[in-house]
């Protein structure tokens with residue numbers, strides 16, 4: 068299995084929903100308390116849909132320039148929210164996401180972790196280029 072397949076299988080096992088999102092945002096905000104207030108206002112159901120959509124988007128970031136542009140627009144949207152997200156915070160976003168995957172995917176191991184990191188890398192790189 069290649070990274071993309073390992074990622075997709077793990078993604079499905081996680082069944083990302085409101086519980087997953089709540090744990091993810093708790094972990095992320097424990098490490099980055101400055102975002103706590105901002106995320107408390109957020110509807111978790113909607114956030115779960117957004118996370119799923121953006122994971123699929125980021126997974127496809129390597130395939131076409133149109134997808135890469137959409138990721139760039141996402142970065143700009145974050146900029147417009149005046150969150151001033153740094154590259155380090157984006158790395159922490161990935162680490163918190165993987166710590167959550169480790170809870171929800173019963174088959175989580177080093178290969179699964181690496182597959183998520185590989186799949187996310189390009190999209191996160193694009194977001195970093197357009198951060199702050």
Ligand code: HEM
Pocket residue numbers: 102105106109110117118120121122125141144145148150152153156157160191194
């Ligand atoms: C440090 C990292 C990040 C922080 C602090 C952050 C924070 C936020 C916040 C506060 C919102 C608005 C939520 C709302 O009011 O409903 C949001 C929206 C969103 N975020 Fe992030 N985000 C981060 C990274 C990412 C990454 C890496 C992705 C993609 C994989 C992403 C995807 C999205 C999407 C798709 C939306 C919805 C945008 C829309 O309204 O169209 N975020 N984010």
